[in-house]
Amino acid sequence: MLRVHFTAADLARTRVADGPDPLWETVLSVHQLSEQGGGPDPALRAWRTRDCAAGRSALRLLRPVMPPRGYFPDFLTPAASAGGALESGIDAVRSTPRPRLRAELARLAARPAPPAWLRPLADGEPESLRRLGRALRAYHGSVLRPAWPWISARTEQDRLWRAQTQTVAGTDAMLRTFGPALRWLPPVLTVDYPADRDLHLGGRGLLLVPSYFCRRLPVALADSSLPPVLVYPAQAPAGADTAGGAGDTGRTPGSQSLAHLLGHTRAAVLQSLGGPCTTSELARRAGVSASSASEHAAVLRRAGLITSTRLRNRVHHSLTPLGTALLTGGATAAAPGLR
Incomplete structure (x- = not known):
């Protein structure tokens, strides 16, 4: 269970993201491909029907750093990619300070059989970071870009719904629209979550990111010192064509x-x-x-x-x-x- 603690200042600074985040969608879609082999999702099934060597090569590199269960590094989903800024996000990933790379990748290296290239990446080796950037770009271009109209339509419907509720009725009313997975009992937002933790916003506010590929539970950054983000499954209005x-x-x-x-x-x-x-x-x-x-x-x-x-x-x-x-x-x- 995740308990997000708000102050009055946090309510004033809480907002819904302007659109889908390409790097969050990358991580969460890799999770789906790793668990389901493509699964029933039309976006991923459509990619599976195409012969795309670049996408498959990128997926092989990304899977080890984006495991579908448990921890994955926060530096893979930087704030710079918010609102659809893919290249800014990739630049931020490649510019991650070496101490942060080492700390976050050390948690992955503790898993069985980490890939050999994880060590040079953790050391901030420039070519390893360029290779990761190329993989992120190739994956997005081959897997996500063809499905981006579907992803955008789902997240935009949800975003407009939440944003208009916030504009008309306030943040308190908007936080009550999420249903059973997120329960707003002021001043705490309780979120169904695989780990038990508390997140104190401390006046920073919360960025709520609707996601097409977030399908089970909402996702938050592991490091509570980073700008607070909560990624949640985007809902489509009844009858919407998605x-x-x-x-x-x-x-x-x-x-x-x-x-x-x-x-x-x-x-x-x-x-x-x-x-x-x-x-x-x-x-x-x-x-x-x-x-x-x-x-x-x-x-x-x-x-x-x-x-x-x-x-x-x-x-x-x-x-x-x-x-x-x-x-x-x-x-x-x-x-x-x-x-």
Whole structure:
């Protein structure tokens, strides 16, 4: 169990990342490939069907430093890669100070049969660091880049949902949207986690990173002195088309109760409003026709759950505070006017 301790200053500095982090997605997708051999995930299955020698060679090098269970080095997921900055992240990995390399890689070297190249990497040998950088770049280019539209779509839906909740209802309300794996009982966020530890933010705030490949439990950096990060499984709104049309069973919190209240289709339309979008985008997210999305949006607008604004020839929809409260569990009764 991980207990994240907040102060008032931490709540003010807590935010959701601007997008998927390419190095966190690298580590977590390597975990999936190591455990499942490609598994059922459409992104990884699509890569498995291609003949990609560069990706396979990179994967062989990365697997030993990214074991799927237990510890992996923090320097592989630097803050510089946040928001999609792959090259900045790789530069930060290659610039890791030698004492930190030695300390973090020593924990891996204690495992059975560490690879021979781990010692020169721990010593900060320039060619070993360049080799690691090339492997990270090759893996991303061959495995993740073809799937990046799916990764971005899933994480963006989740990011907009959390960010809009935070903007409208505050950080406290946003921290209550995560469901059973993350439980917010102020001033502590309790996280299902493989180790028992406490993380005191101490005024630094927390960066929440939605991840496509984080599938079991949230992940945090092992070194509590580093800027606090919590990577969590991104959720897609009900009915959203993810992973290239493969479908998704993810649901926002309370989706079944919401479906009973509004009806499945209208609930899907409301839940699809993770951020402002046009009628056609709303229809695509909810998996309905544009005319159906427009009709449901009109009902939700009359009920005060969404607002609609015409810009040129497009109508843009967004949640109202009441709509956000209903989705986050802050409303206890049906809004008036729903039929």
